[in-house]
Amino acid sequence: MQRYEIRLSGSGGQGLIFAGIVLAEAAGIHDGKFVCQTQSYGPESRGGASKAEVVISDEEIDYPKSVKPDLLLAMNQKSCDSYFFDLKPRGILVVDSTFVRQLPTTRATSIPFTLLAREKLGKEIGANIIALGAIAVLSGVVSLKSLEAALTNRVPKGSEDFNRKALKIGIEAARDAMKQKAGIEEYEDSSDQ
Amino acid sequence: MTAKRSPGRQVLLQGNEAVVEGALAAGCLFFAGYPITPATEISEVMSYRLPAVDGTFIQMEDEIASLGAVIGASLAGVKSMTATSGPGFSLMQENLGFACVAEVPCVVVNVMRGGPSTGLPTNVSQGDVMQSRWGTHGDHPIIVLAASTTQDCFSLTLRAFNLSEKYRTPVILLLDEVVAHTREKIYLPHPDEIEVIDRIRPNMPPDWYIPYEDNSRGVPPMSPFGEGYRYHVTGLVHDVRGFPTQRSEEIVGFMNRLFRKINQNFFDIQQIGEEMIEDAELVVMAYGSVSRSARRAVREARERGIKAGLVQLISLWPFPRQAVEPILRQVRAVLVPELNMGQMSREIKRVNQGQTRIETLNRIDGSLIGPNEILTRLLRM
Numbered sequence: 213m214q215r216y217e218i219r220l221s222g223s224g225g226q227g228l229i230f231a232g233i234v235l236a237e238a239a240g241i242h243d244g245k246f247v248c249q250t251q252s253y254g255p256e257s258r259g260g261a262s263k264a265e266v267v268i269s270d271e272e273i274d275y276p277k278s279v280k281p282d283l284l285l286a287m288n289q290k291s292c293d294s295y296f297f298d299l300k301p302r303g304i305l306v307v308d309s310t311f312v313r314q315l316p317t318t319r320a321t322s323i324p325f326t327l328l329a330r331e332k333l334g335k336e337i338g339a340n341i342i343a344l345g346a347i348a349v350l351s352g353v354v355s356l357k358s359l360e361a362a363l364t365n366r367v368p369k370g371s372e373d374f375n376r377k378a379l380k381i382g383i384e385a386a387r388d389a390m391k392q393k394a395g396i397e398e399y400e401d402s403s404d405q
Numbered sequence: 406m407t408a409k410r411s412p413g414r415q416v417l418l419q420g421n422e423a424v425v426e427g428a429l430a431a432g433c434l435f436f437a438g439y440p441i442t443p444a445t446e447i448s449e450v451m452s453y454r455l456p457a458v459d460g461t462f463i464q465m466e467d468e469i470a471s472l473g474a475v476i477g478a479s480l481a482g483v484k485s486m487t488a489t490s491g492p493g494f495s496l497m498q499e500n501l502g503f504a505c506v507a508e509v510p511c512v513v514v515n516v517m518r519g520g521p522s523t524g525l526p527t528n529v530s531q532g533d534v535m536q537s538r539w540g541t542h543g544d545h546p547i548i549v550l551a552a553s554t555t556q557d558c559f560s561l562t563l564r565a566f567n568l569s570e571k572y573r574t575p576v577i578l579l580l581d582e583v584v585a586h587t588r589e590k591i592y593l594p595h596p597d598e599i600e601v602i603d604r605i606r607p608n609m610p611p612d613w614y615i616p617y618e619d620n621s622r623g624v625p626p627m628s629p630f631g632e633g634y635r636y637h638v639t640g641l642v643h644d645v646r647g648f649p650t651q652r653s654e655e656i657v658g659f660m661n662r663l664f665r666k667i668n669q670n671f672f673d674i675q676q677i678g679e680e681m682i683e684d685a686e687l688v689v690m691a692y693g694s695v696s697r698s699a700r701r702a703v704r705e706a707r708e709r710g711i712k713a714g715l716v717q718l719i720s721l722w723p724f725p726r727q728a729v730e731p732i733l734r735q736v737r738a739v740l741v742p743e744l745n746m747g748q749m750s751r752e753i754k755r756v757n758q759g760q761t762r763i764e765t766l767n768r769i770d771g772s773l774i775g776p777n778e779i780l781t782r783l784l785r786m
Contacts (some may be wrong), residue, residue, distance in 0.1 A: 237417045240590035249588035276587045313785040
């Protein structure tokens with residue numbers, strides 16, 4: 213696999229940098245790939261723009277940040293608007309539809325990560341892990357087994373089950389979204405004829 | 406005194422965390438500092454790693470005191486370091502000069518962020534290159550290294566300790582925000598795989614010890630304070646016994662020795678990285694995080710048939726002129742991208758003496774120069 217670039221964006225406090233670290237550890241240490249995880253954030257501890265990037269490659273990584281992301285996760289409208297145009301042509305856009313209402317493309321994958329966390333986990337703080345599970349399925353760049361191992365390794369003791377559950381919700385949500393999408397594409401293909 | 410070491414393994418670490426691993430591998434057992442973005446993680450990790458190996462971590466009241474404590478610990482025979490960023494590095498300048506004159510081995514890590522003053526705390530910069538060379542007053546030699554990858558953070562921290570012990574001098578390790586915060590998979594070697602240098606101790610009886618007497622290395626042996634070898638430590642220019650002097654020949658002898666111990670070991674200290682230099686017509690000279698952008702730009706330029714090469718400057722001071730000069734003569738033009746208004750390019754131009762065309766690419770908005778910016782310039786050169 214050549215360079216694969218993922219950008220996780222949203223606002224500070226949504227746990228995007230943590231999600232980036234888990235993703236990097238899963239791909240780097242558990243899957244044995246080369247990884248670089250970088251971040252940018254403002255001086256505020258919550259609320260400012262936050263961005264984490266993960267570059268995964270079979271070769272040594274020169275430039276550590278993303279040039280043109282293959283996958284963009286936008287956890288709010290502002291980050292979706294700011295970064296959508298950086299995305300590679302045919303790149304994957306994943307948005308948290310709890311907050312992102314205006315989609316720049318019909319090909320976006322919309323999953324209400326925060327809403328799912330609120331409803332199925334009882335609190336919003338699992339939204340980043342749900343998103344992580346979804347990204348893993350949609351990109352196929354990291355094995356789910358490695359992701360779970362890296363995640364349970366990084367989270368505080370006692371919260372493993374909560375996080376495993378969050379990951380599973382994300383994985384299922386992404387599979388549903390893919391099925392739905394395949395259905396739409398099939399319909400579009402057939403209507404072309 | 407050696408720190409407890411872990412076996413060789415692959416780990417995902419941030420640059421700042423790798424600095425801690427490098428320091429512990431070198432045998433560092435004392436850290437005094439004051440947390441500051443983007444160097445905070447070094448203090449944070451040290452605060453629990455050092456006590457675990459019977460070392461000492463102290464959060465001081467400010468950066469002046471931090472380097473003071475480090476100097477004291479080193480005189481007591483313990484390998485010591487501190488870490489800071491721009492504003493804290495400014496406060497350390499006075500004690501940095503003291504460490505130069507008193508010849509106290511220590512490592513100062515400066516993670517560069519946007520400046521001057523409080524500047525851009527969370528953004529990347531390379532604005533402290535000249536400060537690291539000339540920040541403290543008076544004529545003095547200094548060793549400054551610049552890391553560009555997480556693996557570098559480990560190996561250059563280790564090297565910084567080795568050089569400081571070998572030459573009894575403070576060594577500054579420059580990181581920048583991107584290097585410090587990039588997490589990467591790196592290899593942490595087993596202690597058997599690395600070389601650790603300790604300061605030379607006096608081997609004569611205490612009564613015969615002349616603490617600052619010259620020798621062929623220019624580096625007097627050093628005994629931990631309080632072990633019977635008596636010596637005076639001062640920031641004043643001193644004679645071979647450590648007491649202040651105003652005698653011309655003693656002043657000159659002392660100053661010359663300070664410079665000589667670095668200059669005569671220039672080839673041991675000088676360090677650059679080269680990529681695709683043999684047949685290069687255009688060369689990018691970069692350091693720190695920018696050299697990673699440059700590496701990608703050079704590879705992409707090669708794919709387009711441009712004979713480009715990369716020189717990564719690792720030892721910034723003393724400037725690696727012996728390694729750089731032949732390359733300057735060999736190529737058609739040189740591009741120096743850096744995150745300041747032109748600090749290293751100024752030195753490269755000085756060494757170049759007008760022989761080769763030198764172009765600069767400067768960015769000061771708190772963002773890293775991307776590979777495309779460098780490639781675009783290479784295409785026009």
